[in-house]
Structure formats: structure tokens, C-alpha cells
Amino acid sequence: MAAGPSAPSGPDLTQGILLGVLTDNGNLLGHVGDEAVLVARRGDEYFAIGATCTHYSGPLAEGLMVGDTVRCPWHHACFSLRTGEAVEPPALSPVARWRVEQRDGKIFVREKIEPAPARARAKTQAAPGRVVIVGGGAAGFAAAEMLRREGFGGSLTMVSADDAPPYDRPNCSKDYLAGNAPEEWMPLRPPEFYRDNSIDLRLAAEVASIDPRGRSISLKDGKSLPFDKLLLATGAEPIRLDIPGANAPHVFVLRSLADSRAIIERAKGAKRAVVLGASFIGLEAAAALRAREVEVHVAAPERAPLERIFGGEMAQFVRALHEEHGVTFHMEQKAAAIDGARVRLESGQTLEADLVIVGIGVRPRTTLAERAGLQIDHGVSVNEYLQTSAPDIFAAGDIARWPDPYSSSRMRIEHWVVAERQGQTAARNMLGAGEKFTQVPFFWSQHYDVPINYVGHAEKWDDIAVEGNITGRDCVLRYRQGGRVLAVASIYRDRESLEAEVAMERDSRV
Numbered sequence: 001m002a003a004g005p006s007a008p009s010g011p012d013l014t015q016g017i018l019l020g021v022l023t024d025n026g027n028l029l030g031h032v033g034d035e036a037v038l039v040a041r042r043g044d045e046y047f048a049i050g051a052t053c054t055h056y057s058g059p060l061a062e063g064l065m066v067g068d069t070v071r072c073p074w075h076h077a078c079f080s081l082r083t084g085e086a087v088e089p090p091a092l093s094p095v096a097r098w099r100v101e102q103r104d105g106k107i108f109v110r111e112k113i114e115p116a117p118a119r120a121r122a123k124t125q126a127a128p129g130r131v132v133i134v135g136g137g138a139a140g141f142a143a144a145e146m147l148r149r150e151g152f153g154g155s156l157t158m159v160s161a162d163d164a165p166p167y168d169r170p171n172c173s174k175d176y177l178a179g180n181a182p183e184e185w186m187p188l189r190p191p192e193f194y195r196d197n198s199i200d201l202r203l204a205a206e207v208a209s210i211d212p213r214g215r216s217i218s219l220k221d222g223k224s225l226p227f228d229k230l231l232l233a234t235g236a237e238p239i240r241l242d243i244p245g246a247n248a249p250h251v252f253v254l255r256s257l258a259d260s261r262a263i264i265e266r267a268k269g270a271k272r273a274v275v276l277g278a279s280f281i282g283l284e285a286a287a288a289l290r291a292r293e294v295e296v297h298v299a300a301p302e303r304a305p306l307e308r309i310f311g312g313e314m315a316q317f318v319r320a321l322h323e324e325h326g327v328t329f330h331m332e333q334k335a336a337a338i339d340g341a342r343v344r345l346e347s348g349q350t351l352e353a354d355l356v357i358v359g360i361g362v363r364p365r366t367t368l369a370e371r372a373g374l375q376i377d378h379g380v381s382v383n384e385y386l387q388t389s390a391p392d393i394f395a396a397g398d399i400a401r402w403p404d405p406y407s408s409s410r411m412r413i414e415h416w417v418v419a420e421r422q423g424q425t426a427a428r429n430m431l432g433a434g435e436k437f438t439q440v441p442f443f444w445s446q447h448y449d450v451p452i453n454y455v456g457h458a459e460k461w462d463d464i465a466v467e468g469n470i471t472g473r474d475c476v477l478r479y480r481q482g483g484r485v486l487a488v489a490s491i492y493r494d495r496e497s498l499e500a501e502v503a504m505e506r507d508s509r510v
């Protein structure tokens, strides 16, 4: 991921800019000293906030203003113009806020405003004393962070089977795996965050069972923990191959930071890798290994990579893009056995491999919920408030199947941003907010220097309307069914992607 604006550009805002320069709903990029500042106008109000997204430094001036917020063009984080708060992930930290002075027909920005403290929340009957979160991934972390942001003062425990504190999982198959992201980029927060926010983070701790009536959980080590509200956010686990040799030490799946590190270690001495599965993770891993100059072969049963998600034309583009970078595809092929440094395909062909990555999909981790007697329906069933069939237990992220208002169907989706947003909504609802989860799904995927953004969700469609040029890497694809746009994929058309998201949100509310 490229860095955002580095040298400050635009006018020096300490010298003032003419009021008339900003039209209603317009914004302007300027700077105060070395800091890039976005000045925005809404009606008669003027705002000034940091112009660089706190997720991966996206340029907010190229984003979209919606009411008194601005959305980042890269991965659709949303910031309040009034407070600088990151109101929608993937950004979690606020941007700076600046005082705007109006004088002599000009506006001046000079002084930074101290960040607002956590919201003081009146203790209500609904506010729980003890919240326990099972899972330290996207949904679990976002929930814990939001509980404290909302001023929740009760006890907060996060139990994670992972041995690392919550980290940037999407990067495990992208820059980090490619060797382009330093270790410091990976944790979502430094270790002191948990101490300073009184979050009892229990790592390498697996929850064995839940007692919904007695409101307690039991850990594998025999300890138990009582709760008033529980969030289940156990994510998904990679599907393993069931063929001879699948458990050999040079065969890896890619879900965790530990998996990514193990692949990096193996890749150091590897000349050839075979990736089984042309999924997002398989292809991103292929790209990362190419960056490490490992020869990569991808074998998968479908006709073209990601065809089921994007349709034929985009799938051909994705294939050609990887081929340009030296990846060899063996499509409509399945692995039959892994025999030492050789992967045998069902066709009889063999591929040499010092390293094999299996990326053939994931399965939601629903066992705990099933054993606790919670309602299951291709995932953990939740209502619009993300509450399971046990009212004190919420579920979010890859395991949750929720009623999606835009498609009027129940949905379970494996996207980072969806998991974070659900974690936040569940957190507020555990505090009694009564907020429906209505956000439109969004994901991004990165292949070399080509980012693909996707808003909405389409499992099938009547047609795909293509604007622009897919091979020219400048396009918007609208997946339509019955004349309605179900999803929009885009390459370097960030504004259209944001506009599509806003249009779908409006439609959801109707």
C-alpha cells in the first residue's frame, strides 16, 4: 500500500483562505506547518481536520463528504468533521481537529484542538457490569475498543486463542508477507493500550464452552469467567486439504500472523511454491511470494480465478495480471497428493514445490455456539441488533449471519470491515443502544499495485455493466439483478465506489 500525501500541499492555512473558495459541501487540502489539513464546508459551518486517514494514510481530500463526515477513498473509513472521530472502520483512531477562525472574509486554521475524552455514558439499567469477548480478531478488538470509547466502565475481558495481541490480519497475505511492511505495522494497538484501558486480554486461551443460562464461559485450562454480556467473535478457520501429504511440514494454511511468519521463514530458502486455490488469500499469497522472487504455480478447480465473485472479464484480468508477474496457472485442476517436494494434480501432472500454500476457503468457527444451543443457520443466527437466540449473547464477524436490509436476505460474509463494524454495533448494543446493523458490506483486495474495491454483495446477477476499461485498470463494474445494482467492483475509481456505497445505504434505509 502506497503512503498517503507526504509533503504538505495546498495553501498555508495559517495565512487564511478566502471564504468564497469553498462551495457548500466542498473541501480543500491545505497545511499548517508540516501537517496536511482538510478544510470542509457544510452550509455555514467550516471544519478543519487532519487530511490523512489513520488506517493506511489514505488522502481524505480525495474522499467523499457525506453530511458532517468524510469517507476515505481507499477502504471507506469514515471520520466526523466535527470531532475527528473515526466513526466507521477500518480506521479506529481519530484524525486531529483544528479550530477554524473567520475574519475579514477569510478563514484561518492555526490551533489544534485537544482530542475529546471518552464519552461519559450515564449508567443505565441496561449497562452491564461484566463484558466478555471471545475472539481477539477484527470484531472482538473493534468491540473492546468501542466499549471503552463509549465510556463503558465495567470489567472487560477479551479471550483469544491467538498468541499475538489483535493485529492487522489482511496484511498477513499482503505487504507483510511480501516483506514490505515492518513488524510495527501489524498490531492494531501497542501493548500498553490494553493496560491503559483496563482490558484484560488473555492470549493463547481457548474457550471450551459457554453456559448461556448460568452466564459463564469455561476455558480449556479449566478456569471459568462469569459475564453479563458476551460477544462471540471466533471468526473462521481455513479448510484443510484431505489428500495424502497434506500435513507435511512444508504445507501451510494462511489465517494468522503465526501462519504468515511460518510461510516467510519457509520462503527464505524456497525456489518454487505451489498455491492450491485461486481464492483472494491464495492469489495475494502468490503475489507476495513473487515479490520474494519465488517461482509460483497456482492450481484450482474453477475456470478462472475469482470468476464466481467478479465474473468472467474481471477474472481474466486478474489472471493476466498475475501472469504478467510470472505466476503460472493450472486451472480446472485439483491436487491429488503431496509427495515431498512434488504436488501431483488429478490430471497426473506434477509440480515441484519447496512450499505449498492451501487457500481453499474457510469455515466459520461455530462449534462453541452450537454446543451452547444457540440458533445456527449457516453461521450463528443473529437479529438486526446482532443478538443471538440468547439475548445476553451477541455475535459478530465471520460467524454471524444477519438480516441484511439492502438485499432483504440473511447474510454471512468474511470481510475485515464488516467484522469491525459489526463488533462496534454489538458493543453499543451491549450497552443498550438498540442500534440496527445496516451497513453495506465492503472489502478490498490488493494484487501487486492494483487495488480492487467491492461494495455490496452479489452471489448471482443478470448482467454486469462495465464503465471504463478493465485491462486499463480504470473501471467500475455494476452487478445487476432485476435492474437493481447488488454490488459494485472498481479499480482506481474510488469516488464511484464511495458513491455506490452511499446510494446503497440510502436504499437500505428506504
Ligand SMILES: Cc1cc2nc3c(=O)[nH]c(=O)nc-3n(C[C@H](O)[C@H](O)[C@H](O)COP(=O)(O)OP(=O)(O)OC[C@H]3O[C@@H](n4cnc5c(N)ncnc54)[C@H](O)[C@@H]3O)c2cc1C
Binding pocket: 134, 135, 136, 137, 138, 139, 140, 159, 160, 161, 162, 169, 170, 171, 172, 173, 205, 206, 207, 208, 233, 234, 235, 236, 254, 255, 256, 281, 365, 368, 396, 397, 398, 399, 413, 414, 415, 416, 417, 419, 420, 442, 443, 444, 445, 446
Ligand atoms: C490472510 C488474510 C487476508 C485477508 N484479507 C482481507 C482483505 O483484504 N479484505 C477483507 O475485507 N477481508 C480480508 N480477510 C478476511 C478478514 O480478515 C476476516 O473477515 C476478519 O478477520 C473476520 O473477523 P472476525 O473477528 O470475525 O474473526 P478473526 O479476525 O478471524 O478473529 C477470530 C478470533 O477468535 C479467536 N478464537 C477462535 N476460537 C476461539 C476460542 N474457542 N476461544 C478463544 N478464542 C477463539 C481467534 O484466535 C481469533 O483471535 C483476510 C483474511 C485473511 C486470513
Ligand code: FES
Binding pocket: 053, 054, 055, 056, 057, 058, 072, 073, 074, 075, 076, 077, 089, 090, 091
Ligand atoms: S487508508 Fe483510509 S480506510 Fe484505509
